[in-house]
Amino acid sequence: MNRRTAVLALVLGAAIGVLSGIYLRLVHFLQHLLWHGTESRLPLPDSLGILAVCVGGGLLVGVLRHRHDRDAPHDLEDALVELDRLVGAEGAPKPAPRVEWLLRAALLGVVSLAAGASLGPEAPLLVLAMGLGQRAARMMRITNSEAAYLSAAGALSGLFGGPLGSVMLPVERSASPLQATRMLGAGIVASIAGLVAMFAVLPNGDGLRYALPDAGVDTGWDLLVALEWAALAAVPATFAGFALLAGTAPLRALAERWMPSTVVRAMAGGLVLALCGIASPLTLFSGEHQGQDLLDTLEDRSVLALLALVALKLIATLACLATGWFGGQIFPAIFAGMAAGLMVAAAFPAATVTAVFAAGAGAAGAAVLRRPLAVTLFLLFFFPAPALLAVVTGAGVATLIISLLGDRAPEPTSMDPSAH
Template structure:
């Protein structure tokens, strides 16, 4: 019987025994994220620094952005069409926590993920990296610790990867608390979270040791205004960002279906790359990539943009996220959603300067992330990280409630398809 079986409550001795593989899972999760991120940096340096320098062109020019993204769509289409495993599952159809894919699909998914991240495709690394780490770790742990079972290994690898992505195990525990609470299993909650937290903590420390950094926080002054007086404005900003996210969610499935009418991945990823190239040329470098570094730059230059210019950036980035997410590219939607939410917050701050900058971007990030991922814990966590001000937490805990009522029953930014049986014999979670 595996530790993941429905009614088994892990003993202290068993938890200590499985701590060793949990630590190993955390280290490997961080290493996997770091290696893919470094590969993406190499692609980025080649496409946006070395190659333009050799050709004596400006990497910020519209035609270069168009050419890079168009070529990237074609290259990813080739991998998705011809590589074994077809570059993993379609990211538009995958939740953060999904059944492990075949190990043979990992190389193709690594290639398309590094290409997309490095070329400036508007998707984050989270879902692709989780899929890569999960496939590798399920194969590895099942070989040496078969008693753990696939379900527990998936949870540990998800925890480790999220811990590495955000640089803290808190994010992983917040995400997995809902999963554990929803599971039909006995035992104390922290018995169930012990090993995932150990994996996430190890991965976070390993990522710090490796020097990786995925989610960056902009420098904003602390909020000194009375928080109670700011409550209506905070709810307004968060709900507006939530509506922006919901507009994307409403278009997500129809756009996915429109691209799939082309039937061949090479055709719809190439078309998607060309559309992304046009959007990137129109929106400029700030609207490219996953959005973490660009978010910091946008906040730092907030005074340079009018509300209309920020609205244009929001619309361009949202369109880029929708195209990238539905045209066969691989990656997650959380990081671009953070950028969009922060831009909405900056837009509201430009219209109503009385709303503190830190509060505006925190509420914007909260609303957009909640609309896109439907996880209140991760939305709250990211909002506090973006603002860098723990004093906002009580206010944000209230603000998340009306936003949840707004988004809870609305369409999600995911395409639900029937799960196909895994030819490798792995069962769904």
């Protein structure tokens, strides 16, 4: 990496980090206007308030998608497919997305997240960052591949609290790994710049660090036992991730066939989201903050209650993904995985709570994203050091199950948006 490349990575990463921080501040501001925790701020009874916000949000989502549904991104997998295409692009560069397309995609994400969608901000941020990077490529005299990679690294670094996962995401499972690997050095510079810049705009960041109970690991034998519990918890968490993958494309096709109107479809998704939120408020929003609430109330939850929570979270997420709401599925999958992992602790009091909680997160994230290394690096920010071996164990078990199932394992699918 020469000096010019390092400087450009620094500048682009910092600029994208600032814009990402502003984007997240806007989302937080609107969420605060509409919600107090998981309760609506509207002057209505709790259930009616949730219905009004979620269905009203669906109305706005549908209006934004009207006449532009086919060329608008749907979820994180769409964004990752586009990122991989850009990073590995050869020959004539693809035209940069139009400004109005970027504004519509950004607004679609803001509305979805503010209205309580069971989705994360990573997909809108990634789409926005790549689009802005492409538009800056010619001015900075860099290729579209470099612009997309550096922009993605700068945007996701602040969101996930560190540079490692964001630079690995475009490399792992890439169709052009050599091309992506050549940009790793510049990607780290852009990631660090994006992280610092985002924290300048959003001092408390967008995530949190889970406060876990003492793992009670004092000896090597204790560690071995904890990892055994982690491996056991990773199994239901992996299949929770599979359920999310298996349901996304069929339910989207079903929703489009039964409800051709984008407005009606998105409002129906908001209705299902609201009903899930009324049944269990923890199913609203992306899930990373709700994970701490889930852990803190574990003593009040049975195995069946946790299983029902996993099902409700998956239903809420699938309802959003299938009906046009825009966001990412990493955080909802991780929440479902943590709840599935805690089922082991609820069933077996001797289980190590910290281990099963962390392993569930790693397993579900790896099952959905199919990038176990990137998922593990992302989760470094959310889990304290004693839990990291359990995260690795969970991701490893999920990867093993995927390998054993082969073609029978559900695969991530993309609607593959058309040219902008």
